[in-house]
Amino acid sequence: MNALTVLASSGGDEFQAPGPEIFDFPPLFSGGPAWLTKPVLFAVVGSLLICAFFWTAFAKPKLVPRGAQNLGEVGYMFVRDQIARPFLGKNTERWMPLLMSLFFLIWFWNIFSVIPIIQFPIASHIAFPIVLAIFVYCLKVYLGLRHQGAKYFTNMMPKGLPWPVYILLVPIEYLSTFIIAPFTHAVRLFANMFAGHMILAFFSLVGFWFIFEKPTVAGFGVGVVGVIVTILMTALELLIQFLQAFLFALLAAMYIQSGLEADH
Template sequence: MGTLVLAEGFVPPGAGDFNLPPIFGAVTKPMLLVVMSVVIIAAFFVITSRNMKVVPGKTQFVAESIYSFTRNTIAREHIGSKDFQRFVPLIFTLFTFIFVNNIYGIIPLIQFPTMSHIGFPLALSILVVYPVYHYVGMRRHGIGGYLKNQLFPAGVPGPIYLLLTPIEFFSKFVMNPITLAIRVFAAMFAGHLIILVFTLAGEWLLVEASAALKPVAAVSFAFAIAMTFLEALIMTIQAYVFALLAASYIGMALAEDH
């Protein structure tokens, strides 16, 4: 009977719960969070870089570690030691911006990852990363040379190009920016939805369910806590993956052979 009541009484969260109403005018919570993330990132790195010391304090150490990670582990390794330096600000900005907007999802009172709205990662991918790596590739190789490198890989028999070239075009000029955005969006959307399911289910079990089912609320809350820790890891990984793929696309665009 309790199971029947659970099935009939509990309404699980869905995609509609991500459509937040405007706070004022046409401004929504995700819009404010995006602006706030820029302020947070700028303020943190301005403050930590003001009085830098040879032996860094905790905040300086964190700031230097983030910069070193994006510079050496992401940009240098995937763009190449010859060209990476001028792209460090872009990779650094992408990583920190996505990380902060992801981590909102586990911060009390905020609890909403802005990258779970597809428009934000799409804007970063299509309006920032996509034009940058095509532009730098065309600037280095010329438009014709760049398109040749992208669409006609070396060492392929001539007739195979009839099949391979359309696939290369679709992959590099259509799907790359879309899949780059979908990766972070899907992870943030799914993770936040799972946490919502366990949290709201636990609340319903504790407040509304029959006495026999109330102890199950503790299990649901435990899963919600466990998923929150897991989601924190995924949020960090997704920021890293986005920045890494952006660097990889730039590196491939600059390379002589693809």
């Protein structure tokens, strides 16, 4: 970082690496509510786009799919075969609307980070992953109590172990199931989107600063490297955005199944 600062020095100005402030947004308009910000706006836009796409795809399905219906069916089969069916089995079709919504909503929210003008992954604001994770967690506990009754709290324990083992195992299992699992479900998505956006912002700023803002002979090569790394990181980020949506929906399917049936 010190080397970059020295190379960026020009006319008393210094290169300033982006920090957490790039995740802070003012209200959309002067005097507006503090919560009405760019991330909230595009979270709603992403939700509406998902609704519009699948309405277009399946409102009037054809025997031979074309256009939006064709894409929609490909997405449906991917979520069904790769996310829902491995965990839910015979319960797959019942939970497909929820899992489809989670996967595509999170994926769209993530992709916003590489779309011009928006350039911000919605899930990098911790509030959005937390809301989704809490919803899945509450659904999991509700299904567990409904389908397994009070035994839900004992069914998660392996049977046949010596009783002294349970003294250590019970608090660990309950802590993992009811606190750590929903926490990591949200933080995994948030942390990856936060870190990815920060890295992209840093290298893109390096390229812009050294090539356009404060060009120097010594700094031009650094700027070129920044541009190249930005391109490569953008490609990697697109993959990570997809994988994080996939993992979030996959864990949701696993948690739902754990509520429907006791683990054996």
